[in-house]
Amino acid sequence: MAVSVLVVDDSPIARKMLIRALPSDWDIEISQATNGIEALVAYRAGKVDVMFLDLTMPDMDGYQVLETLRKEDLNCLVIVVSADIQEKAQERVQNLGAIAFIRKPITAEGLAEVLKKYGIVV
């Protein structure tokens, strides 16, 4: 069955760059959200296996999404994709339950490495 992937970023360019970087042979269904609120709507509808999450977004940011998912008993894999490359930002999101952190600008190679490392794509 296809894996449901949700791409959350307020920037249409960043979403496009991420989607282009996804492995072409990965059987997925992609949906998109432009902020945390939309991401949670999609999550609550129960159709998210893997979430690529930006941190700096209007209305509801990535940290708030992670906090909410944790409160609601997180059961999707969250990979944070952010330009905020401070070590503390990476620590924080991993403490909040994100499995990995990818720095922007995203590359196909960098993304493939993370997906492989966490056994998401073999």
Next chain:
Amino acid sequence: MTAETRTDLTEDQRDALQEIANIGMGQAGSLIGKIWGEFVNLSIPRIAHLDRQSIPAALTRLVGDHSVNAVRQAFHGSIRGEVVVVFSGGRDDELRELMGYEEADSVEEQELLLDVANILVGACLGGIAETLKAEIGFSAPSVMGLDISPALLIRPDELNSGRALFLEVRFTLEKKSLASHLVVLMPEDEFFVLGQALDTFLASI
């Protein structure tokens, strides 16, 4: 269509610039955060095309209507413009502490401002230029004003251009009230070259 509106960036170009600025800002935030030993909160970059008369009011809106310290630094090369770094809030000696100077150190406040501005501008604009594959160099930064109203930082009549691209990013600290705003101003006659660089970037993704 007037000459002014014809040269404005398109929506796609603005989206691209915003994301590229986000990446540059992340690099600058990481660098200054390491120097300061503090976590730096990054804003969402804001972009606008402004007529020069509206720039003082726009600056005041962004940084707040209270006195600020500000530094300017020009960049030139395949794209050119000017960056204004505005420091607002914070106690008088906050920046000195953050930079790790003791009170007894004879570092002038102006030097401190120039140092911090230079770091932020170099990293942020350097990151933007790198993504755009643009070659840029920087002039030495200079102090625009200390304890001055933001509306007085840039006089509309000193701008050669009727219209400017205005890009703002903001660095704030969690436990301190100091905020640093980095405002990039690019004159109207640069819109075309910048737009071309953004189109090249867009075509590559």
